[in-house]
Amino acid sequence: MSTTEWASRPTGKPTIAGRIEARLRHDILHGTLAPGSRLSLDKLRAELDVGLSPLREAVTRLVSEGLVDVAPQRGYRVTPISIANFTEVGALRAELEPFALRRSIANGGLDWETGVMAALYRVNHTQRDAADPRSRAEWEAANNAFHLALIAGCDMPLLLRTHAMLVAFNDRYRNIYSEAVTVQRDVVEEHTAIAEAAVARRADEAADILKLHIARSVEILIDLIKKTHPDAPDT
The missing domain is CATH 1.20.120.530 (GntR ligand-binding domain-like)
Structure with missing residues (x-):
């Protein structure tokens, strides 16, 4: 994993949630997912061809890392920059x-x-x-x-x-x-x-x-x- 990303990530074979997390983190850190943009779990599930459970797990990890925001009734969005x-x-x-x-x-x-x-x-x-x-x-x-x-x-x-x-x-x-x-x-x-x-x-x-x-x-x-x-x- 690149040093532009978290240093102490789990080693070994990545789980489905881990692979989703790595993909989304890369896209957020490189601006592919624009700051402030809404994250639709339904669209991401279809795009990545994954189940909802590992997708939610991955997004929840990104929330804890400060790369994704979550608000009641509004869902998830990429953390804005300023x-x-x-x-x-x-x-x-x-x-x-x-x-x-x-x-x-x-x-x-x-x-x-x-x-x-x-x-x-x-x-x-x-x-x-x-x-x-x-x-x-x-x-x-x-x-x-x-x-x-x-x-x-x-x-x-x-x-x-x-x-x-x-x-x-x-x-x-x-x-x-x-x-x-x-x-x-x-x-x-x-x-x-x-x-x-x-x-x-x-x-x-x-x-x-x-x-x-x-x-x-x-x-x-x-x-x-x-x-x-x-x-x-x-x-």
Whole structure:
């Protein structure tokens, strides 16, 4: 499963509900199912050729993950997006990820250091062509893997699950507004500075650079969204 999706999904052979959940999650995160659009279980059941019971189970899981809303008498709809929501997602990442990095620096051993540097090499050597969806997807996967490697040693499973959820929300905006995403700075240099400070156990420096890195990414995307999609919802 892609790192743009939840990190701690069940392993093994997926159930029917699990396959439906994965399909719907992918379509929501990539904008195929438009934000705010109504989800008709009857139409989905016919389209996916599945039973109502596993479909309800899958949709219920997506409700718990914040990707689907449900309201009495109104049924299900894809959770709307807004600049305010994206700002909140970014703010939470900017607080939680540096905290998790500090924990990893304190707890991580040689395997963690090796994982960080391997992930750094991968992301720094993965090309990103804004005009090529496949290239963008490969870079995003490498980028998310790098961020996960930084905090993998935090020894806090709940924090890791929360982080995976925030990354998925973040990537939803990147996917939907993909044509607006361009490289505005030297990300290779930023990633390298974070990794080198982390494995050298310079916790304050690494956390500060990471927090600025996340905040800068959020600010750039919001600015691009406002310029290229002036009708994008604010709240």
